Amino acid sequence: MAAPHDVCIRGAGIVGRTLALLLARQGLRVALVAPAQYTRRDADVRAYAISPQNQQLLADLRCWLPEADATPVRSMVIYGDRRGVVHFDADRLKVQALNWIVDVPALEQRLAEACSYQGALETVDAPVPAPLTVICEGRASRTRAELGVEFESIAYNQHAVATRLDCEQSHGQVARQWFTLDGEILAFLPLAGPAGHEVAVVWAARPAQARAAAGWTDAELAAHLHELSGGALGALEVRGARGSWPLIVGQATRWVGAMPGAPNQSFALAGDAAHAMHPLAGQGLNTGLGDVAELAAVLAAREDWRPLHDRRLLRRYARARQGDWQRMRWATDGLQQLFTHPAPLAAALRNRGMTLFDYSGPLKHRVARLAMGDARP
Ligand SMILES: Cc1cc2nc3c(=O)[nH]c(=O)nc-3n(C[C@H](O)[C@H](O)[C@H](O)COP(=O)(O)OP(=O)(O)OC[C@H]3O[C@@H](n4cnc5c(N)ncnc54)[C@H](O)[C@@H]3O)c2cc1C
Structure with a gap:
């Protein structure tokens, strides 16, 4: 008897749910595995930078948000540790x-x-058999390990601390980022609409410093962030929870394959289950959404006779995505290394380089496209 589902998606994060909607819209019968132990958790304190391409993807799925929850960024300013500055501007x-x-x-x-x-999508508590299983369980995916797929990763000597701040001055729709002399990286991301006075914070610091900060009062944390940001948004007040994440760069050694012991069943990895990167460029989720958009397109364009578990088909997906992922990895990893290198010569070079870069034409345009989530060469 044929399985009642065409595709089983394991993991109901943003990547898994987006894929479920894309495939159900194609008329595929989708099972989305969302056991209670994985869905019942505290609200995430983070805010994500979503690229124009993925904004369109979510809008097409009728899942885009009002401006109060999705602030458009008109400018981006990046400050080096020795007065280097780069601006990007939507106009x-x-x-x-x-x-x-x-x-x-x-x-x-x-x-x-x-x-x-x-209607074509059923939420289930446990995995079900299907010609295609897509694993969207995040970077610590259990299913990936059970399938024997290795995840090669390198730990950065940094943890990311995330929280929210109320600011004296409006953010003015500007995303700001500072690279400091001590190798810390701080981002203030505008929230609460165009006139908002709220920012989401991502502060990457050495693990010991991040652990020490967990013991700071809100006022102490606000004072540190005020100092790192040079008071750019006036007085700051921490509002709400804090979260902390160890940072890694890594990728699964295989992105598609056969389900062991199950003829005519295959798997594919997507999102953080396939790759993880430093959040300094805000591209992890964007890359994951790029994966599922590509996978859905490959499945939709398959020849009539080709089944969903066909590994030649799935390899088309893996090939199409690995180039984008490698370019994003190269860019985020390179920036992280450059800005955490302590040598004075490296500091002088990167800041001088930033200033020259700010005046460059095509190169700056290319990097702006990368920052907007477009990793095409
Ligand atoms: C501080 C920080 C800031 C970031 N900022 C940005 C940003 O601005 N822009 C951006 O694009 N990216 C950003 N990222 C990256 C982003 O968080 C990830 O790339 C994204 O969350 C990956 O989504 P995912 O759905 O693949 O995985 P996850 O978000 O990890 O979701 C996986 C889901 O699967 C569930 N699950 C796990 N195991 C199982 C199991 N065995 N069975 C069933 N379900 C399971 C989990 O509970 C979860 O619901 C940031 C990351 C960090 C750490």
Whole structure:
């Protein structure tokens, strides 16, 4: 008897739910594995920078958010540790926004609602057999390990601390990032709409410093962030929870393969289950959404006679995505290494380089496209 589902998606994060909606829209019968132990957790304090391409993807799925939860970024300013500065501007690049800063719980809720209205999509508590299983369980994926797929990773000597701040001054739709002399990286991402006074913070610091900061009062944390940001947004007040993540760069050694012991069943990895990168460029989720958009397109374009478990088909997906992932990896890893290198000569070079770069034409345009999530060569 044929399996009642065409595709089983393991992991109901943003990547898994987006894929579920894309495939159900194609008329595929989708099982989305979302056991209670993985869905019942505290609200995520983070906000994500979502690229224009993925904004369109989510809008097409009717999952885009109102401006109060998705602030358009009009400018981006990056400050080096010795007065180097780079600006990106939506007007100069002739785009509506460089990206959008999205409240994570609001996006998760919108996707969950959309999934609950989609008739071809069934949410289940445990994996079900299907010609194709897509693993979207994040970077610590258990299924990936059970399948014997290795995840090669290198730990950065950094943890990311995330929280939210109320600011005296409006963010003015500007995303700001500072690279400090001590190798810390701080981002203030604008929230609460165009006139908002709220920012999402991602502060990457050495693990010992991040652990020490967990014991700081809100006022002490605000004072440190005020100092790192040079008071750019006036007085700061920490609001809400904090979260901390050890940072790694890594990738699965195989992205597609056969399900062991199950003829006519295959698997594919997507999102952080396939690759993980430093959040300094805000591209981890964007790359994961690029994966599922590509996988859905490859499945939709398959020849009539080709089944969903056909590994030649799945290799088309893996090949198409690995180039983008490698370019993003190279860019984020290179920036992290460059800005955490302590040698004075490296500091002088990177800041001088930033200033020259700020005046460069095509190169700056190319990097702006990369920052907007477009990794094409
Ligand atoms: C501080 C920080 C800031 C970031 N900022 C940005 C940004 O601005 N822009 C951006 O693009 N990216 C950003 N990222 C990266 C982004 O968080 C990830 O790339 C993204 O969350 C990956 O989504 P995912 O759905 O693949 O995995 P996850 O978000 O990890 O979701 C996996 C889901 O699967 C579930 N799950 C796990 N195991 C199982 C199992 N065995 N069975 C069933 N379900 C399971 C989990 O509970 C979860 O719901 C940031 C990361 C960090 C750490």
